[in-house]
Amino acid sequence: MGRYVLRRLLQLVPVFVGTTFIIFVLVWAVPGDPFTGMCGDRPCPPQFVAAMTDKYNLNDNVIVQYLKYMSALLTGDFGTTYSEQSVGELIGLAAPVSLRLAVVAVTIEAVIGVTAGVLTGLRGRGFLDNLVLVSTLFLIAIPTFVTGFVIQIVLGFQLAILNPTVSADATWGELIIPGFVLGSLSMAYVSRLTRTSISENRRADYMRTALAKGLPKSRIVGVHLLRNSAIPVLTFLGTDIGNLMGGAIVTEGIFGIHGVGRLVYDGIIDKQGSIVVGVVVLLVVVFLVVNLLIDLTYAVLDPRIRYD
Amino acid sequence: MTDPTTAMAGIGTAEYVTAAEHRETGPGRPRSLWSDAWRDLRRRPLFIVAGAVIVLLAVIAIFPSWFTSVDPNHQDLDFSRQKPSGDAWFGYDLQGRDVYARVIYGTRWTLLVGVAASVLTVLVGAFLGILAGYFGGWVDGLASRIGEIFFGLPFVLGAIVILNLVRNAQIRGALPIVFAVVASIAVLSWPVAMRIMRSAAIAAKQQDYVKAARALGASAPRIIFRHLLPNCLAPVLVYGTIALGAFIGVEATLSFLGIGLRDPAVSWGVMISDARNYVRVAPHMLLFPAGFLTVTVLAFVMLGDAVREALDPKLR
Numbered sequence: 001m002g003r004y005v006l007r008r009l010l011q012l013v014p015v016f017v018g019t020t021f022i023i024f025v026l027v028w029a030v031p032g033d034p035f036t037g038m039c040g041d042r043p044c045p046p047q048f049v050a051a052m053t054d055k056y057n058l059n060d061n062v063i064v065q066y067l068k069y070m071s072a073l074l075t076g077d078f079g080t081t082y083s084e085q086s087v088g089e090l091i092g093l094a095a096p097v098s099l100r101l102a103v104v105a106v107t108i109e110a111v112i113g114v115t116a117g118v119l120t121g122l123r124g125r126g127f128l129d130n131l132v133l134v135s136t137l138f139l140i141a142i143p144t145f146v147t148g149f150v151i152q153i154v155l156g157f158q159l160a161i162l163n164p165t166v167s168a169d170a171t172w173g174e175l176i177i178p179g180f181v182l183g184s185l186s187m188a189y190v191s192r193l194t195r196t197s198i199s200e201n202r203r204a205d206y207m208r209t210a211l212a213k214g215l216p217k218s219r220i221v222g223v224h225l226l227r228n229s230a231i232p233v234l235t236f237l238g239t240d241i242g243n244l245m246g247g248a249i250v251t252e253g254i255f256g257i258h259g260v261g262r263l264v265y266d267g268i269i270d271k272q273g274s275i276v277v278g279v280v281v282l283l284v285v286v287f288l289v290v291n292l293l294i295d296l297t298y299a300v301l302d303p304r305i306r307y308d
Numbered sequence: 309m310t311d312p313t314t315a316m317a318g319i320g321t322a323e324y325v326t327a328a329e330h331r332e333t334g335p336g337r338p339r340s341l342w343s344d345a346w347r348d349l350r351r352r353p354l355f356i357v358a359g360a361v362i363v364l365l366a367v368i369a370i371f372p373s374w375f376t377s378v379d380p381n382h383q384d385l386d387f388s389r390q391k392p393s394g395d396a397w398f399g400y401d402l403q404g405r406d407v408y409a410r411v412i413y414g415t416r417w418t419l420l421v422g423v424a425a426s427v428l429t430v431l432v433g434a435f436l437g438i439l440a441g442y443f444g445g446w447v448d449g450l451a452s453r454i455g456e457i458f459f460g461l462p463f464v465l466g467a468i469v470i471l472n473l474v475r476n477a478q479i480r481g482a483l484p485i486v487f488a489v490v491a492s493i494a495v496l497s498w499p500v501a502m503r504i505m506r507s508a509a510i511a512a513k514q515q516d517y518v519k520a521a522r523a524l525g526a527s528a529p530r531i532i533f534r535h536l537l538p539n540c541l542a543p544v545l546v547y548g549t550i551a552l553g554a555f556i557g558v559e560a561t562l563s564f565l566g567i568g569l570r571d572p573a574v575s576w577g578v579m580i581s582d583a584r585n586y587v588r589v590a591p592h593m594l595l596f597p598a599g600f601l602t603v604t605v606l607a608f609v610m611l612g613d614a615v616r617e618a619l620d621p622k623l624r
Contacts, residue, residue: 018457026469137613141606143557145564145580146598149587157588242462249464250561264465265565268472276469283462 001299008295012288023280024066027273073281079274087278090263095282098259100172101251102244104179109187110237117194117233121202122221132195136188148181148254165256175257182251186240193236197229204228230301238294242287341542345618355614361607369416378409380574389590398596401579402586410579411597417482417575418604421489422556428494429555430548433501438540440502441509442532448506455499464561466496471567482573489568493555504547508540515539546616553608560601576601
């Protein structure tokens with residue numbers, strides 16, 4: 001087990017370096033002068049340009065810039081924006097909001113998706129099965145921003161039963177509707193995945209054995225069936241946490257949530273390269289670590305899987 | 309998109325039958341995977357509905373003037389944000405342009421991005437995947453590691469960063485903009501196609517017919533293109549069909565964020581993006597293009613579902 005974790009951690013290193021390097025090059029090696037439009041309509045004063053060039057090592061080549069940035073990053077320094085704000089602080093303000101949104105979204109999609117999948121997987125073909133298949137088809141087909149806008153128009157403006165935008169604190173209660181919008185697509189995938197997984201495992205030999213032993217139905221389904229069907233669902237949910245944190249740009253934009261997605265989008269539009277790189281590095285780390293954790297939970301769920 | 313191959317496989321059993329197979333008429337005659345799948349597909353209502361919608365959309369995309377005689381760029385500020393009526397079924401947008409005409413003319417851009425992105429993704433991914441699967445060793449290692457790097461990038465973020473570069477490079481004209489969007493989608497999604505192709509190629513490589521071909525002295529390109537490719541194509545084609553719907557949604561999302569297509573390539577996503585600030589006063593500006601978008605994505609996802617069930621015997 002220890003050796004497996006070590007090997008996986010070592011495998012993460014080239015992926016981490018490659019991903020961050022690509023983003024760094026794409027953000028910083030932009031053709032053209034990075035200072036155009038930064039100081040309003042006038043060209044920037046030469047002292048400012050000199051100071052900035054020195055600070056961001058803009059005279060070095062890209063590889064040296066990258067190495068300098070990474071060595072600073074390893075000491076926990078995310079750099080500063082052009083207006084001297086600490087990127088680490090900006091991320092520190094935005095990340096908890098995004099994390100809360102992602103947790104709400106994953107919880108909603110896991111609860112509704114798994115319930116729908118288990119019910120249809122156990123019952124087999126019938127009215128409920130068709131209902132879930134058709135509604136998941138629609139959820140997959142409707143883009144997130146359409147769901148978001150329609151919910152905002154209907155619930156926020158026309159029926160006026162909820163506030164169409166989320167306040168700056170972004171409490172858990174306020175995030176339920178945005179979380180639902182954000183998780184709606186994955187909810188469809190989760191329920192389909194659970195359904196397929198359950199209906200495959202339902203015919204497995206161990207199910208017949210459990211039945212023949214005279215175990216109560218709740219135990220057969222709850223312990224034997226669900227535990228064995230959980231692996232593909234869990235893999236999907238794990239990769240989704242990483243995706244949702246970064247993929248929430250659209251949802252955060254619609255509902256006016258000040259999260260990581262909003263931060264990085266503004267960063268790209270204002271050409272604040274240090275924000276973009278900082279956020280992407282953070283998201284890639286989250287993505288890789290969650291995937292590793294998911295791989296490790298496999299052994300808990302399915303004792304036949306051994307790490308050597 | 310890659311229909312020629314499918315059609316060829318169909319012809320292969322229908323016309324060039326060997327003498328022995330020819331005698332066995334009726335249901336006992338062996339059919340290829342493709343003709344079997346086609347037979348199965350024709351009987352599925354899901355496939356027929358999805359196919360009909362897609363054919364209609366293709367006709368709209370190629371001949372938009374058959375469906376509307378109104379110029380989509382004609383502006384009349386007197387009509388600004390007017391509600392749907394008998395004159396303009398979908399109402400008018402902010403500049404007083406007919407929303408119906410714009411939706412009709414926007415079809416081609418939306419479909420173009422979806423089809424081109426899906427073809428490019430499948431081509432790049434399948435080519436690298438089949439090489440990685442067949443040769444193994446360092447080729448496989450290199451392709452898989454590079455794939456992992458691109459797979460690790462969050463999709464929307466990666467696309468925003470790439471397209472922002474494109475925007476700063478001041479690209480003008482409809483086709484270059486479309487190509488930039490298509491390329492950025494393909495760059496971020498080829499690893500999925502590569503993984504699918506790679507595992508199919510690894511499984512097919514161990515089959516006896518490949519060993520026989522190798523024993524007869526066939527070269528690597530011949531084995532790959534004559535023996536492996538026809539037998540590994542099905543899963544990656546299924547992925548391509550399902551991804552087509554998803555890519556149309558992605559294009560709309562990117563255009564919505566203001567970094568995807570833009571004038572003169574006015575897709576439904578661009579129209580939705582233009583309407584976003586007026587959802588309260590003129591929701592029709594947003595809802596009609598959004599409805600078309602949803603129906604289109606739905607049709608492609610349904611088609612992908614039907615094709616997957618037809619091609620994957622395990623699911624029957």
